[in-house]
Amino acid sequence: MKRLLVINPNTSERVSALLQQHVQTAAGSHVVVQTVTARFGAPYIADEASYAVAAHAALDAWAAALACNESPPGSVLIGCFGDPGLMALRESSPVPVTGLAEAAFIEAARHGRYAVVTGGERWAPMIQRLAQALGQAQQLAGIHTVVPTGAQLAADPAAAHRLLARACRDAAHQLGVQAVILGGAGLAGMAAAIQADVPVPVIDSVVAGAHWALRSPPLPPQRTTPGFDIAWQGLSADMTRLGPAGG
Incomplete structure (x- = not known):
């Protein structure tokens, strides 16, 4: 096995x-x-x-x-x-x-250009640097961070769903991307919960990592x-x- x-x-x-x-x-x-x-x-x-x-x-x-x-x-x-x-x-x-990030980048890129939504304001430059190192800089259209960290979002799922759905919609509309990655181990399972409220595929980084x-x-x-x-x-x-x- x-x-x-x-x-x-x-x-x-x-x-x-x-x-x-x-x-x-x-x-x-x-x-x-x-x-x-x-x-x-x-x-x-x-x-x-x-x-x-x-x-x-x-x-x-x-x-x-x-x-x-x-x-x-x-x-x-x-x-x-x-x-x-x-x-x-x-x-x-x-x-x-x-x-999780490498796997999610690769899955999202299959749809076209993509954006990242994640928790924690300091993550944006770190994710951008990683995308550059992994050859994904051209495919990554932008990174939207929300103020709460992933740990804080995981502690209040109902509020997190509302906040993250709005952030994913904004990313899709403002950047014109074909997919949005919801990044973070603490956000596992939330992509499926908000998918109906987002007009493009929402990639769960944990599921992408496993696959x-x-x-x-x-x-x-x-x-x-x-x-x-x-x-x-x-x-x-x-x-x-x-x-x-x-x-």
């Missing part, structure tokens, strides 16, 4: 539970989904500093998950719309790795065994173990 490892690079167990529920539903019963939570960092990633720490936390969570399992998963999904640590983890993993990680690996792995190419100092035992000669 295929196994998908989902890494929540923030410390919120509530977000991990949302990821587990929605990724497992999207993946289907023939896939074993294992969601792991960052052992350190922020409860919600909302600025450059927490994003930087989350990249380290994602690598650490991956190393810890490998230490607890006899074999590596079939693929890895970074459960954050922003994909912290994506390139580093892809370099270090023998199996395909993707993130892409399982069916369309973005790039072939660069190595045959998990590991890092340099020795660490002062990091976790699990990360050190994966360095040259165990660090």
Whole structure:
């Protein structure tokens, strides 16, 4: 049976539970989904500093998950719309790795140009930079952020649905896009809830991540065994173990 490892690079167990529920539903019963939570960092990633720490936390969570399992998963999904640590983890993993943003960009681009709606005002430049790095800058027409973070939106779903539906409609009308991505692990399931109120397809980044990680690996792995190419100092035992000669 295929196994998908989902890494929540923030410390919120509530977000991990949302990821587990929605990724497992999207993946289907023939896939074993294992969601792991960052052992350190922020409860919600909302600025450059927490994003930087989350990249380290994602690598650490991956190393810890490998230490607890006899074999590596079939693929890895970074459960954050922003994909912290994506390139580093892809370099270090023998199996395909993707993130919520990369997967959602690819799915949305199938419809044409697209916009992103997400929670947290500081996310816009970070998402724009990621889109540029992933070759999606031309397809991404714009980013609409709402003031509440994803964690705050998830805490009040009814209010979140109204706010997000309006933001998605505005993005579709103002930018003339063919799809809108609703980005964020904390917003899992909300795209379906607001789709009837938005005139273009609304892409759920969590569902897109599950489908892409399982069916369309973005790039072939660069190595045959998990590991890092340099020795660490002062990091976790699990990360050190994966360095040259165990660090």
